[in-house]
Amino acid sequence: MLSDSEIAKQSQPQPISEIAKSLNIDEQYLIPFGNEITKINISALTAPSQQKDSKLILVSATTPTRAGEGKTTTTIGLGQAFTQLGDSVCLALREPSLGPCMGMKGGATGGGYSQVIPADRINLHFTGDFHAITAANNFISATIDNHIFHGNALNIDPRQIVWRRVMDMNDRSLRKIVLGLGGKMQGIPREGGFDITAASEIMAILCLANDFNDLKRRLNNTLIGYSYADQPIFVKSLGITGALLALLRDALHPNLVQSLEGTPAFIHGGPFANIAHGCNSVLATKMAMHHAEWAITEAGFGFDLGAEKFFDIKCRMAEIDPAAVVLVTTVRALKMHGGMDKNHLTTANTEFVTQGLENLDKHIENVQLFNKNLVVACNRFADDTDEEIAIIRQHVEDKGLLFAESNHYAEGGKGAIELAEKVKLAAEDSKPFEPVYYLQDSVIEKIRKICTAMYGAADVAFTKEAEKDLRHVEKLKLTMLPVCIAKAPSSLSDDPMLHGRPRDFQVTVRNIQVNAGAGFLVVLTGDIMRMPGLPKEPAAMNIELLPNGDITGVG
The missing domain is CATH 3.30.1510.10 (Domain 2, N(10)-formyltetrahydrofolate synthetase)
Known part of the structure; x- marks a missing residue:
């Protein structure tokens, strides 16, 4: 099978000025970085909108595993499917960080036939x-x-x-x-x-x-x-x-690129959802909504992390509200949550898929806590069997929910047509989101509500350091701020080793940091760290600069 970079080379991207024109963005707002990338001056938001009622779609996922769920790839594939259906659509994604790109995770520009390009520039330095x-x-x-x-x-x-x-x-x-x-x-x-x-x-x-x-x-x-x-x-x-x-000054203006199929994509900002609020910029999201009928964005890691912060922090501050949620999962992820060894995930096994469904169920419940319609999207891998996928489909449809199998990695937008059609159905009867907590709740109450409602914790414990931090928050009179919980992304709990759907666990809050400028409190739980380390064999070991100037191994 072709590598991502080989697939990208086969594409015939349009000049970025044409992509901007497809969004009815006047040339005066472009700040070009060559023929493939341009920033869009934020004053473009003051131009008359072409869209009277743009619908925002949020893409999230079940708890991440080392097998990869492909949330960004699914977001891009979904956008390409809307393009193929003839709809006006624009993506709003986060910028990749060099740390994960060089480390364990690799690039963050999608994969297969659902990529944003130029992947090497986006993943490395982009627009600075x-x-x-x-x-x-x-x-x-x-x-x-x-x-x-x-x-x-x-x-x-x-x-x-x-x-x-x-x-x-x-x-x-x-x-x-x-x-x-x-x-x-x-x-x-x-x-x-x-x-x-x-x-x-x-x-x-x-x-x-x-x-x-x-x-x-x-x-x-x-x-x-x-x-x-x-x-x-x-x-x-x-x-x-x-x-x-x-x-x-220049960093505030969102960056515009395109997918392999010419779907416009704003890529701007890159906070992690396990240690920050995990969403792309408000300006990029609003820019996508201002210039397209459908705006599709994602929130980092699982729904319990990025999507909770998307609603409780970003939607509150920006006064936006998605029309529907796509919840991405995979056969491989559910096998891991069901207890299957990571080295055997390519082996068909319906029993482990069934056992892993409880993780999917918890995330479905979490979406519904926000009063949102959802579509469960199964991102298909080459070694998945029809029988395994049928188990997930039946389980979801028995709950009266929408399900779509998506093969966008191998087929691009064509492979996500079913998903796009289901998303349109889910967005028809959208209701305002309901927050997990209210700003007037005490800080402790906000934390408890997230931990018990979103994670399924039985209790929350505060260290002496956290209690000292709470006193500082009260002294600063900042108790009305929303909270941004930093925790392990690989589990619903604060223990990265607890997979599936943990129950009867306690979340330990060790520190509370004041981010008064950003407008929230960062709550550090468990052993979470805000500076990652490199793995034993970093992804950087596979990156090469070829004699012709091409870069391989990125993405």
Whole structure:
């Protein structure tokens, strides 16, 4: 079978200006990066909309496994199917991070005949958005240490600096470091550390900002630490907001590319759903809705992580509401949740598929908690049997729900026609979403509601550090903020080893971080870390630059 890069070479992409024209985006709004990529100036949102009632579709999935569920590939294939049906459609996806691309996960541009292109540029440096976010984040760090070095007029307590440096690479050795060594001219020694860029609050701020004024407000409100008198200190006190806006000026504009079949795709922002809110930018989503009848987006990892935050954080802030949800699963994933060894997943086994259905059931219940119609999409792999897929279809249809088998990886948009038609049915009778919690709930109550309702936990425990963090939140009068729970993505629980549908477990909250600029509280559970490490054999070992300039092994 052809590799993804070989398949992409067979395509005949249109000039990106033509893709923009298909969305009725005037040329004056284009900021080109060659013939394949362009940014779209956010002022395009002020132009008269061609769509009076655009429908937004959210793609999510069951709990992720090492076998891969293909959520992004399904999103792209679904968009291509709408294109083949003659509908006006636009995708809104996240940008890939270099860390996972070089590490275990690989690229994030789809696969087979359902890809966005140019995959190598999108997966590596794209338009430099991640680099701009990294620079802005680390400029705040540099300014904090420089301020302390030059007299510390703000009385910043080095022991209470909450702002961390970031880089867009998996590097476990940077999780905890000591800064300022080498003598008094090198700064004040203190403990610090790095997160991955996708976990930076600057990433979340850029993804949730509605315009430059909103971006400025959020940056000003970003908490960096506390004074010796235990008073909060925000970015606005450093006097660098103008410089930060300058660094982020171009990054705020969404990026437009296309799929192999010419379906327009905005790819912008890249927060992870296990350590951040896991959705592409509000501006990109609104841009897709502004210029197409159907906008299709995705939320990271399983429904319990990315989709919960999509509704409870993004939809609240952006005042958007999807018409329907696609819940992606695979035969392989259900086998793993049913207890099958990962080395035997290509072997047909209906018993393990049946045992794994309880994980699918929990995610179906979670979608319904938000009052949303759904379609269960089985992303077909080459070694799946008709009998295995029939078990999933029968199980879903017995619940009175819509089901579609999708073969978009092998067939492109044609392989997702059934899924597109079912999505249209699901979107016909859309009702407003209902949140899991209300903003006026206490922070503890918000966390408990998510953990018990979405994950199925029996209880929630708070460490002494978390209780101390709660007191800070109350002192800052930020208890009305939504919560962004960071937990293991490979389980409904905070224990990555618990597969299927765990029951009678306890979630442990170890820290609560204030992201006042982004507008939410990050709740760290279990052993979750905001800086991943590389695996023993990183995906980077398969990446090559060929003599003709082509890059292989990315995507």
